[in-house]
Amino acid sequence: MKKTVFYLMIGLLTPLLAACGSDEAPVLVDLSANKRGSFTDARDANTYHYVSVGGLDWMTDNLRYDTGDDNTRSIYATQELPGDNGTTTNARTVARYGYLYSYEGALTAAPAGWRLPTDEDWKRLETALGMTRKQADGDLWRGNGQAEVLNSATGLNLLYAGFHDKNSTSFAQHFFFMGAVGYYWTATSPAEGLALFRKIRYNSGQVYRHTTKTNNMLSVRCVRDAN
Template identity: 40%
Template sequence: MKNKIYLFGIFLLLVFSACEKDEHEVISIKPEATGVFVDTRDGHEYKWVRLGNLDWMVENLVYGVGDFVEPYYNIDDPDDKQMEDFMRNMEIYGGLYPYDIALTAAPEGWRAATDEDWKNLEQVLGMDSDELDKEGYRGDRQGELMQQDSVGTGLCMQLGGFFNYYGTRRLTDYMGVYGFFWAISPEQDEAEDVNAIYRKISYDLPKVYRGTTLKIKQMSIRCVRDAVKE
C-alpha cells in the first residue's frame, strides 16, 4: 500500500512539473522578412514584418488624423494641454478611425487588416483553426505574441484604446490598457449594418478577443499587404 502511495506521489510530482514547464515555455516566432515603407501621402515611414503570406506594418496607421480624421479629444473645446496630449498619444498609439474611413484609409498597395487577415495571423501565431471563427477571447498566447518587439514577432501592437460618443459627450477609453483594431469584413460593409468586427488585445491577457461593435466608434488600424516573395 505504501509503495502505491509513493508511486502515486511521484506521478503527481511529474505531472505538476510538466505543467509548470509548459506554462513557462517560451515561444519564439520570428518574421520571415522585414522592411520599410514610406507613405507618399504624408511622408510617414512604417516598418513592416512578414508573417505567413502577409506583410504587417509594425505601428498603427497615423494618416489623416487631425485632418479628415477627427482628433480624439475628451472635451469639445481643447486647450493647449489637450493638444499636447493628443499629439503625444498619436505618436505613441497612432490614429483612431471610424469604420467607414478605415475602409479607404490605407496607402496604395496596402489595406486595413480584414477579419481574414487577422485570422491568418492568429493561425500563424499558433491559434487552433477551430477557434478562429469564434467570438470572445480565443487562443492562448497570440495576444502576447502580437505585442512583442523585435526580440519576437516584431508586431508591436500598440494599445490605443478607442474613441466613442456617449450622447453629447466624447471620451477616449482604455488607452494603454487595450488595443482595439478594426477587422474589415465585406459582409458588414453595407451602410445599413451598424456593427463591424474588431479585435481587442490587452496588456495583461495573452488571448485575443474577437467580436462586433458600433461602426461609429474610432479604433486603430493595422495595415497589411499580400507578401511578394522573390
C-alpha cells in the same frame, strides 16, 4: 455522500480550470527572424515598419494618416496636459498610438498598395501564431498566448491605444482604456452598421473577436500580400 459531492464538484470545475489554464500556458512564436522592412507613405511622409507573417506583410506601427474629416480622431482626453492647447498632446499620442478611425475612415485611410485586413486576414495571422482554426473561428476571447506575440517588440507590436466611443451618452470624455486595451478594425462587416474587430488587453494572452458599431473609432493596422 460527501465524497460523491466532492467528486461532482471536481467534475464541474475541471472544464473551467482548463479554460482558465489556456490563457496561462501560452504558445509563443518568435517572429524576430521573419522578413522585415519599412515603407514611406507618399501622402504625408510617415514611415511604417512591417514584418511578414503567414504570407502577409503586417505593419508594426498604428496608422497615422489623417483623413481630414470626422472619420479620424486624434484627441486623447486622458493625456491632456495643464496649459496645453492640444497640439503637444496630439503630437505625443499620435506619434506613439496613431489615429483612431471610424470604420469608414479605416477603409479609406490605407496607403496605396496596402489594405485594411479582413477578418480572414486576422485569422490567417492568428493561426500562423499557433491558434487553432477552431479557436480562430470562435467569438469573444480566443487562443493561448497569441496576444503576447502581437504585443511584443519581436512581433506585431500591437498597442493599447484604447478607443473612442461615439455611442456613449456620457457628457464626459468618450476616450477609454488607453494604455490598457487595444482595439483594431477588420474590413469585414457582417451586417449594416456593424464590423468585426480585434481586441487585446494588457493582462491577457488571448485575442478578442466580435462586432462593434461602425461609428466607434478604433486603431488601424494595414496589410499587403508578401512579396
